[in-house]
Each structure stands twice: as structure tokens, then as C-alpha cells.
Amino acid sequence: MIHQNDTILPFAGFGVGLRRTHYDDFLSADVPVDFVEVISENYMIEGGRQFRILEEVRAKLPVIIHGVSMSIGSADGLDSDYLTKLKQLEQRIDPLWVSDHLCWTRTSAHNSHDLLPMPLTEEALQAICQNIDQAQSVLGRAMLFENPSSYLTFPEDELTEWEFLTEMTRRTGCYLLLDVNNIYVSSKNHGFSSEEYLAGLPLDRVRQIHLAGHDPATPERDIIIDTHDREVCEDVWALYGKAVAMLPQPVATMIERDDHIPVLSELLGELDRARGIASEAKEPALI
């Protein structure tokens, strides 16, 4: 179900996640970012200090609300209480856009509070598209969905992840949040080519890029884990440059850190590097 008014225009800029440890930085001065992204669930609340701070930051900067609990891939359907509260947040904040992940987190009985992998099958695709239609209909706007990092694939898979995402955007009109680190992590865990992944996506649907760090594989554990607890690694920076060069439109790029959160200046340093790489990637090649 694609709505006429669901177009999300490109937004060119560089931002960070708004985290509690940086509240004072954002309240006391103008931080050199073009937007902030917040975890939706942290602000799907009724009042108090945390929400007041978000409102103050919103008065200065565009805000993106990024969820981790919509469970868009749940075969049991979406949680109506969750959707109601997300809609309330969306109305209170008027975000640039609303995003979540290509994943599932819960059944009707329990919640894993983790981004669990979808089997890449036609059945799963139909379920997820039905859920996306419902979410976009409730919100009255198109959403972005992020490619996940994953630690297993399913024997029953029928599609590659990029084929799945392509078909998902085609059927629902949703957009993509490209997590470059997640592409890298999953490519190493499952043995596919990051470049092939990028080339297979509908890149005109990408509106945002996430950059984050991960825990590399070890001799004891050959799985790379997406931890968001350290700086972006060199391979991911290189892949970011390739992705930006391939995109037909400007996008919003952000540094995502959720654990071992450093002082803000450190994240802003990484953001400067992203600016530099994006600028170089978009320069015409010198002959």
C-alpha cells in the first residue's frame, strides 16, 4: 500500500545519537551537528526531565526517531499499544522521519529485546510488508528500515538480504536506513560481498546512513558482533566512501554509539571524518 504523500525528501547532514551522557552538551551550547537521532522507546513517555530535554533539543535541531521495538517482522503482527505511543511521540516531536529495523523482537508471549533475524522467504516478506503497511498507515507517513547485522542465516532462505530489502521497499514504499557497519558485519559473518550488497539495493530509497563500531572475530569466536561500543573501523570507513559515491542523492549520516559512550568531542571527531570522506566521494574524479 503506497500512499501519495509518503515521499521522504533527502536530507543532507551529519549527526549523532542523543544520549543521556551528552544532555548537558546539547543544552549548554550549539553542538556542530545537523540533526540528532533518538531511540524512540526512551521517549515514548508522558513527561519528566528526559522528555523536556528532548523538546529543548528539538527546538534547536531536527530530530530523527529510531526504534528498536516495533518488531516489524513479527508473524503475530504489531503491538497496537506500541504503535499508539509511537504515534504520540511522532506528533509531539515532528521528526525528520521515523525508522526501525528489518527484524523481529517478540512473539505475542515474550519479548527478546534484541533485533532477531528474519528468514529471507516469501512468507516472511509478505508478513513484513503487511506490518509495514499497518505502521505507515497509523503514522501517516513512510518509514525507514535499517538493514540489520546478523549472526545466522536460515536453511529456508530463498532471497538474499538485498533482494529482500529491494522487494520490501517496492511493495510498501518504505525507505532505507543503510547501516554500513551492519553490511560489513553480516558480510563477514555470512560470506557475501559488501559491494554486491550495495549494488543490489535500490539506492534511491536510502535516506540515512549509520556508522558504528563492532567487536571483531576472535580465534575462539568466528562471528563478528555489532556492539556500537567503539570507533568505526577502517574497513567500514572505506565501505562508507564507496556507498556515498554510489548513492544518487545526499543522505543524513550519523555516528551511532550505545555503549562505552565517550565524550561528545570524540564522536564529533568521527563525524568530521565522515564529512571528509563524503565530500571526497562526491568530488568529480580528476583525469
Added chain:
Amino acid sequence: MTNEVTPLAQRQATFLRAILDESAPLPEGWSNRQTAGLAVYRGNYRSAVMGALAETYERTARYAGEQAFRQACINHVIKHPPAGWTLDDAGEGFDQTCAHHFAENPEVAELAWLEWAMLAVATAPNGTPMDPAAFGAATAEFGDEDWGELRLAMQPRASSRVVSYNLTLLWKTLGEQARERCDPRLTEPQTCLVWREGERPTFILVEADHADAFTAMQKGATYGELIELLLGDNPDPSPETIQNAAMRSGAMLGRWLQEGMITGLNP
């Protein structure tokens, strides 16, 4: 609409059971590769839930000690795996888990109850406390009937409980990082009232009879019903007993007003 369980729903249920319970059967056709991947998701689940409990119950953890607290968390999560969309809800009912787990130290459960109540008011809707002068003006012309039918609006999600331990002392001591030895027992039970002052969750200990009275008014009892509550089961109270109950209810109302716990009249 059909209630048929789809293959995808079955697969997701099996997957989630395997995350929650290490001994649950794995989905059919899985290799070591999938099992290794599942272990990562299981680890993520455990650290997310344990992390949420540790964050919500910071002082309880400090008081109980790391190992004992961790074991209580494991018991809680096994018995009450999270179902809601917010991770904060993983801590719901943890005070009852503590009551069983630390049966010989009931103060642990009281402390856990307080931390949960403080978390609940932190994100409650904003409530503006009624100014005592405004209360005085609004009730200046009240006759007996008006007083008897008066209802109060309280600060959203405020809560109350009778406690046997000095939570004020424990809260302060445990906020200073180190667990200091102290005897937190109260000489007689008191009521702990929890609400938000502006943006700051706060609590006080007051006389024990506040708990039932506060809860009744929160649930919409009238001031007249509050006096009846204070009279208890006395079928034929003397005028002096009635007078005392009226004075006691007045004292409570004054305290709630003074503390900023009342936000309006006759909501």
C-alpha cells in the same frame, strides 16, 4: 480473520523459546553455524535484561551485593520473561522476587519497591502542585456537604506503601556508592510516599495510616469516605472519635498539600 498459526509464527516461537531457555529444542535442520549464531542472540538477550534490572535497581544491587543480586535477577527473568515492548518493564514485580529471594532481609524488597516507584514517577505526566493558597481560596466557602464530597487529584503515578525499614537512611547511604553498615529498622512501621517534585522523583516517610488513606484518595474516594476509612470498623463512633478522625484527615490533607502531592480538586 483466521487464528491459524503460520509456519513463520511457529519458527519465531521456536527461535524465541531457544533464546529464553537453553534446553529448549532448536529449530529443525539447524547446523552448528546456526547454533553458534543463536548463542550470540541469547547472550544479547541476557545482557539486555540483566542490564535493565541493574540500571533500575542500582541501590538494591549495591545493598544486596553483586552475586546475590545477580541470582535474584536470574530468578526473576526465568519466572517473568519480559513481554512488553519497553525493557523497563522487565523490572516489574522485582520487589516480590526480592521478598522471596531475600526472605530474611525484608528491607531488600522494600528498597526494590522504592526504586521501582521512583522510576515510575520519573516519566509520569507532568503535574502542577496545587498552591496551598489556591486550595484555601477554592475551599473557603465550603460547607460540610462540600467537604464531604471533595475529591483530590494527586500527582500522576504517585505511590504509597507501609514500610518497616528506614528507606530514607538506606537511600542516602546507598547513593554514596559504598554499602555502609547501618541498622535500617524503624521502631514502628511508617508509610513511604513517592511522587515527583517538578522533574525530581522524591519520597518521604510519614505515619503508617497515610498509606491506605492516600491510596483511597488516589482511587477517587471523597474526603467524607476518607474520614470513614479512618474510623475503621467502629459501628457507633462517639462524637470525639469522629472529631479525631476529622482532625487526622485534615492533618493528612495538609501534609499532602504542603508536599505538593495534590494537583487539583474534584477532578
